[in-house]
Amino acid sequence: MHSLADNIVGFIQILRQLGVRISTAETIDAVDSLTLIDSFDQAEFKAALKSTLIKHAEDQAAFNHAFNLFFVPPEAKQEQQTAWESKQQLDLEQSLQADEELVFQGRPLEISDDLKDVYKMLPEKEKQRLQEFLEKTSTGKNVKESFQPVVENLLKSSLSFWQRQLSAEDLAQLAAARRQLLGHDELDHVVDSAAGLGGTGGNPLLYKNMQEIAEQEIPQVTALIKRLASRLTTRISRRFRMTGRRKLIDIRKSIRRNMRYGGIMISLKYKTKKIHKPNIVIVCDVSASMTKYVRFTLPLLFGLSSVVKNIESFIFATDLERVTDYFRHSNDFAQVTEELITNSAQMGQGTNLFIALSRLEEQHRQLLTPSTLLFIISDANTLAPQETAGQLSIMSKKVKRILWLNTQPKERWPQTSAISSFSAYCAMFECYSLAHLTKILSLNLTRQS
Amino acid sequence: MNKQLQNFTADQLKDAFEAQGYISDKELLTTVYLAIKLEKPLLIEGAPGVGKTEIAKVLSNIFNTELIRLQCYEGLDENKALYEWNYQRQLIKIQMSRENASQKLTEYDVFSPEYLLERPLLKAIRAEKRAVLLIDEIDKTDEEFEAFLFEILSDFQISIPELGTVTANHIPIVILTSNHDRELSEGLRRRCVYLYIDYPSIEKEINIIRTKIPEATEKLAIQIATAVNHLRHNLTLNKQPSIAETLDWTRALIAMHADHLDPALVKQTMGLLLKNRDDLLAFQKDLGADKLCGAVKQTNHHQACNCHGAASDKG
Numbered sequence: 040m041h042s043l044a045d046n047i048v049g050f051i052q053i054l055r056q057l058g059v060r061i062s063t064a065e066t067i068d069a070v071d072s073l074t075l076i077d078s079f080d081q082a083e084f085k086a087a088l089k090s091t092l093i094k095h096a097e098d099q100a101a102f103n104h105a106f107n108l109f110f111v112p113p114e115a116k117q118e119q120q121t122a123w124e125s126k127q128q129l130d131l132e133q134s135l136q137a138d139e140e141l142v143f144q145g146r147p148l149e150i151s152d153d154l155k156d157v158y159k160m161l162p163e164k165e166k167q168r169l170q171e172f173l174e175k176t177s178t179g180k181n182v183k184e185s186f187q188p189v190v191e192n193l194l195k196s197s198l199s200f201w202q203r204q205l206s207a208e209d210l211a212q213l214a215a216a217r218r219q220l221l222g223h224d225e226l227d228h229v230v231d232s233a234a235g236l237g238g239t240g241g242n243p244l245l246y247k248n249m250q251e252i253a254e255q256e257i258p259q260v261t262a263l264i265k266r267l268a269s270r271l272t273t274r275i276s277r278r279f280r281m282t283g284r285r286k287l288i289d290i291r292k293s294i295r296r297n298m299r300y301g302g303i304m305i306s307l308k309y310k311t312k313k314i315h316k317p318n319i320v321i322v323c324d325v326s327a328s329m330t331k332y333v334r335f336t337l338p339l340l341f342g343l344s345s346v347v348k349n350i351e352s353f354i355f356a357t358d359l360e361r362v363t364d365y366f367r368h369s370n371d372f373a374q375v376t377e378e379l380i381t382n383s384a385q386m387g388q389g390t391n392l393f394i395a396l397s398r399l400e401e402q403h404r405q406l407l408t409p410s411t412l413l414f415i416i417s418d419a420n421t422l423a424p425q426e427t428a429g430q431l432s433i434m435s436k437k438v439k440r441i442l443w444l445n446t447q448p449k450e451r452w453p454q455t456s457a458i459s460s461f462s463a464y465c466a467m468f469e470c471y472s473l474a475h476l477t478k479i480l481s482l483n484l485t486r487q488s
Numbered sequence: 489m490n491k492q493l494q495n496f497t498a499d500q501l502k503d504a505f506e507a508q509g510y511i512s513d514k515e516l517l518t519t520v521y522l523a524i525k526l527e528k529p530l531l532i533e534g535a536p537g538v539g540k541t542e543i544a545k546v547l548s549n550i551f552n553t554e555l556i557r558l559q560c561y562e563g564l565d566e567n568k569a570l571y572e573w574n575y576q577r578q579l580i581k582i583q584m585s586r587e588n589a590s591q592k593l594t595e596y597d598v599f600s601p602e603y604l605l606e607r608p609l610l611k612a613i614r615a616e617k618r619a620v621l622l623i624d625e626i627d628k629t630d631e632e633f634e635a636f637l638f639e640i641l642s643d644f645q646i647s648i649p650e651l652g653t654v655t656a657n658h659i660p661i662v663i664l665t666s667n668h669d670r671e672l673s674e675g676l677r678r679r680c681v682y683l684y685i686d687y688p689s690i691e692k693e694i695n696i697i698r699t700k701i702p703e704a705t706e707k708l709a710i711q712i713a714t715a716v717n718h719l720r721h722n723l724t725l726n727k728q729p730s731i732a733e734t735l736d737w738t739r740a741l742i743a744m745h746a747d748h749l750d751p752a753l754v755k756q757t758m759g760l761l762l763k764n765r766d767d768l769l770a771f772q773k774d775l776g777a778d779k780l781c782g783a784v785k786q787t788n789h790h791q792a793c794n795c796h797g798a799a800s801d802k803g
Binding site: 099 | 498514515517518519521522523525526528531533575576579580583668669670671674677678680681682683684724725726766770
């Protein structure tokens with residue numbers, strides 16, 4: 040990889056691995072741009088690549104990290120390469136060790152690579168505990184070969200438990216470990232290092248997992264959500280405009296108006312379609328599993344309710360509770376939260392979305408109209424998942440669209456089997472940070488994708 | 489102008505921007521230079537008031553060409569952006585021809601360029617000189633209009649059913665601006681060269697104040713830039729103060745004969761920086777004029793110490 044063209048192509052491969060979308064046309068633009076600038080000036084070279092390859096402000100951090108790691112002097116490149124090779128070696132050794140340790144009576148256990156990766160990340164004490172369990176069961180009296188599936192299942196459920204305990208950062212690290220490598224050491228080490236640096240750049244609060252938000256950050260979160268919510272109001276009113284944006288001539292009014300000119304159409308009158316504002320209904324999960332997100336969900340409810348008109352807010356756990364009036368009557372978030380926590384019977388209970396949705400349909404039927412956007416904020420861990428999916432199916436026919444903001448990281452969705460059946464009737468978005476919320480609210484939410 | 493455009497260099501562009509009083513950096517200049525040379529639209533994103541629109545104005549001054557502006561808004565359609573037939577004039581012509589029996593009127597007579605009302609896009613395409621076309625706040629339009637726009641920006645030609653295809657004499661310099669209110673389509677982004685303008689650093693903002701308002705003393709400029717930077721980074725505001733607001737604040741302080749910031753002045757003039765009741769309340773509650781002036785003094789003192797340190801190291 041020595042020529043400039045090779046380097047550019049390699050660099051673009053790295054960016055693509057980091058999640059930046061770059062088309063062939065943009066690659067050609069980048070190469071063309073380099074013929075117009077002084078390639079020996081690093082700042083100019085960087086600006087040329089950035090302006091032709093990066094078309095989203097959010098991708099700039101990934102670009103900067105990758106550029107600073109890739110376009111370096113040969114000595115630095117050599118050092119990076121050595122570090123990468125030793126990391127790869129360490130990873131290989133850990134994998135071999137895991138294979139050696141996860142055995143039953145000397146035979147390897149059939150465990151997926153995902154769970155093996157989880158095992159590698161466990162604290163030494165926990166690994167020791169699992170090894171002791173395998174050792175004891177392997178050497179126990181009357182333990183036969185046919186016990187292996189039972190042992191495998193026990194181990195899998197234990198590792199799955201640990202997988203659920205992983206933080207979003209750990210999950211991202213696991214996803215990075217499973218990322219398909221380019222098979223070129225020089226490129227792979229940049230992808231690995233740049234991915235590890237994360238993609239912030241603007242306000243760090245935007246990228247923070249909302250379960251880790253501190254008490255003193257709540258006013259900032261509330262203010263940011265309010266700002267985002269105002270974006271939702273403008274977007275939605277526009278999106279509900281009827282078809283045919285071209286102004287139509289109003290024949291009746293034009294004839295009346297032009298009577299004074301003897302019927303000659305000199306002054307035309309136009310008519311436009313009426314803009315319909317949608318109704319928004321929010322159903323927010325405040326059950327025990329969502330307690331850690333309450334510093335995100337309550338400011339979200341408060342922010343949306345104080346900015347958007349035509350909004351109805353509900354919270355649910357084992358049952359549904361209407362909370363619109365709490366937000367309508369007060370401007371003080373702290374006061375609203377206190378009142379809500381004191382008066383609500385739902386906070387911290389179990390979850391039954393089916394009952395909540397059924398109650399919404401029975402008692403608030405008038406809210407579910409073809410112009411209603413129904414937001415569900417929940418981690419999708421609920422009792423009666425099949426009944427919930429059925430209820431979602433019924434409600435999806437009554438409202439404009441159901442939008443589900445899921446506080447679980449996307450990597451974790453496959454572990455909740457109900458999510459796939461819920462997704463058939465709603466648009467589900469990963470939403471555990473303000474950056475996610477920003478992205479969601481900039482989409483055209485009323486249009487079916 | 490076209491010869492001028494073909495032959496100009498990046499260094500000349502830098503000098504021209506400086507001559508126009510637009511304080512820029514290498515990234516901005518290289519991006520603008522490439523957009524002009526590659527004949528591609530330049531998409532500029534950033535918070536309101538960071539100087540996106542100004543780039544188009546500066547370019548039209550530099551190349552001494554017309555600035556054609558299409559201000560986007562909710563519900564903007566092709567009639568307002570491209571062209572419209574002048575119905576009233578056509579009707580009068582038809583009426584006149586009825587009264588004058590000798591004048592035979594055909595369809596081609598009333599659908600001629602004479603009866604065409606040029607809107608910004610068509611005007612830019614038919615311009616004699618390579619114009620600067622500013623499509624401001626593209627994120628305010630609808631997706632359908634955006635799709636229509638990027639077709640035009642690819643080919644720079646328009647089909648008018650009654651007249652035929654109009655092809656651009658010169659591909660205009662196209663500047664699109666967006667406040668990132670809505671996600672723009674990938675198709676549009678792909679066709680553009682992209683520039684993101686963030687709020688300026690303290691040093692850059694001092695430079696901007698001193699260039700735009702030469703009457704401001706160095707001390708005042710430093711204090712103002714530091715104060716604005718402090719507000720942007722330490723308060724959660726609905727609307728952060730933009731460069732334009734910094735300049736307004738500076739002008740107001742000069743009008744009040746101030747040569748440095750003090751809490752009383754800050755209290756009196758904060759309305760020029762923060763234009764929202766909630767933001768003003770947040771300022772009073774979470775920071776206040778005294779604390780702001782204290783923070784400014786502290787930052788400037790640190791910077792002065794660092795400068796002295798560096799100077800004595802060199803010495």
